[in-house]
Amino acid sequence: MTIDTQDRPTTRSPVHATWIPAGRRTRFALPAAWLLTRAGMLYLLIRDGLGVGGVAREVHGLYAHWYAILAQGAFPAGDPLWQYPPGAGPLLLAPGALPGLTYFQAFVTLTLAADAVVTYALARGDHDPRGAWLWTAGLPLLLHIPLARYDVEVTAFAVLALLTMRRAPRVSGALAAFGALVKVWPALTLLGAPRGRTTRQVWGSALVSAAAMLLVLAVAFRSPFSFLREQGERGVQIESLGGTVLSYARLAGWPGQVRYRYGAMEYVGPSVHLVATVSVALTAAACGVLLWWRVRARRYSEATPYDAALCAVLMFTVTSRVISPQYLIWLLGLAAVCLTSRRTTQRTVALLVVAAAGVSALAYPVLYEDVMAGTWLGCAVMTVRNALLLGGVLVSFRSLWKGTKE
Template sequence: MVVLWAVFLLVHLLTAWLGWVYPSQPMGDVVLVYEPWATSALSGGPIVGIDETWVYPQLALVPMLIAAALSAPLVLLLGVSHAYLVGWATLVIILDAVAFGVLVGRSPSRARRVAAWFWCAALLLLGPIALYRIDAITVPIAVIGGLWLVSRPTIGAALLTIGAWIKIWPGALVLAAVVALRARMRVLLAAAVVTTGVVATLFLLGADTEIFGFLTEQTGRGLQIEAVAATPFLWLAVAGAARIEYSFEILTFQITAPGVDAVAAALTPLMALSVLAVTVVGARKAARGATFPRLFPPFALTLVTLLIVTNKVGSPQFQTWLIAPVILWLVLDRVRARVPAVVVLTLCLLTCLVYPIGYDALLRADALAVAVLTVRNVLLLVLLILSIRALARVPARHPKPQE
């Protein structure tokens, strides 16, 4: 236990420090985007998600404000430069420590120890992007919520719903829980109560059309260069037949080439249909008596991987979404989780090589950088196939009739 906690702390400190060392500003979003949003809200300026439409669900502002509160003493007492970065890293480490404590407890099983080692390795391989993005806040929330789904389904579902109001992806775990868990009505009720409370609070604060702006803001964006669907167009860019351009509206690099708009337009419907199809498969398994430990992990990982593979955006921090489902799979069904866990660790390493280490070369459409990204994206498809195969192989048994 002491060794596990020592490694946990060392990995977090090393990863936080690497943010200052690696190229391409892996901490850029924190100081260039999150801090100004928090400062505006605290100084009486426009509040994102309430006074203006925002790309994130509104609860994403809460950790940004907490980071500002944590950084304030550093500025007042010590005059520390870049205090907001320190405050943000401190917040993420605290949340991760709470979730890590829930995972390992006082006397963890072998499965939980393996899951803990996996988490540390994933953070180390993924690098600073695992800490310095809003997605980092949702990982510990999803881990705790997922671990509590069986013993405390109401609290677990509430936490996952809160996570979805910070970054949408934990909603996939809520959907998987509704299908796979027998206490599905408690999950639905908890999700409904949290959502109703958030929406009502936003109304009271003056929001109206901005409440679901995080959904409409995504509809018009183009195809980001790191997205899986952008891979063929990147090779066109290598050949000089496509361009990589920066969008100042959404602060990201997108690919421009014939056919890109059609592909981007098709991805959102493809995502919806794919999620629906997988949900039908999961529901049929559940109706035939599949157990939660066998059904939930591959179902959840399939849904989360689909959200990445069919996304117009391919941001490197999306790989953090895979960490929580694999941790839960390792805890619930360690043997069958081994191969997906190795694939996810490889994805973390390749993603770090793409961003921040090789990002400048990628923006130049360098063939080697594009090749590394291609391998990463192909491996995402492999993970999706592995997850779907595991879901299809979940044994179903007809439940015994009620006496």
């Protein structure tokens, strides 16, 4: 195995010079851009429901309802909408710790704080500023959705886990474990850990941290694993790849219908179970492909853990039965981490992720009625979004493979 940690000499392209402010200007331009874009997102959130979607009702209703149950020392057992690992409990309880604010106000405040932490972590030190700029400019493409979901906090765990892996592998493992106990996928950030001591330290810390936190949650709350049954009942969401196939089948006369089930709009009808089974099989195949890469990879650079994480999460996103718009928050965060290193192989993939985020905002909330109705316009929007993600998977794995072979 060859460990290559030195940056090769690079030339500054005209695109880099014009798109990214350099040196001292970045220290002022980036915070200004962050404040301006986040103010715009807050404005949309305040006007939520006035033609831009009713996105905030999850926090106002569902999250606040779960908070009341969690505050009594129990997880929402029996609630078909509760499909999250037990680590989500403390995260949903956290807004209650901010005095003088409503639950909604405190939730948005913590989300913005996590967003600011991610931006700072991406921009600090000798990181290539393109990573921080991608996150700052890319997140608003999802409009106000990121402020009304807790995926920004989860992404913060993953971003920090990757950025601390080289210097503090045990801290990295703990951060990945905490993120995985909230939404599972941050565990994939450890896939590309350099072999040897770093891998042992990262994975050892992750396992110990996860076990300790699970023990604490099992003692502090009732029914911490109730989410498993509800998660297993998930069907095919209309925004997934399988959902896109069924949308076209519906245009061709397939008798399936769209129903609100398990917190999402899903298809019900003949062959839906088959499509769901194929999705699960593809996810298993993606797992096998990633393990095969891990065994065969020989050449690691400082960017390899970042690139592997983005590739892995892209694979699991595309093969999922559910591709909610907030999943793009994860991909934007990981793409931004990749761009902090000049050795990354994922620059093209990062652009595809940004494009997919922009199209996702069209799918939800702007044109969601068309997506639900399965009109030609709705099908076209979802086809473009999912084609961008699928193309991202193919380019990502090919680039990762070429970058790590002997």
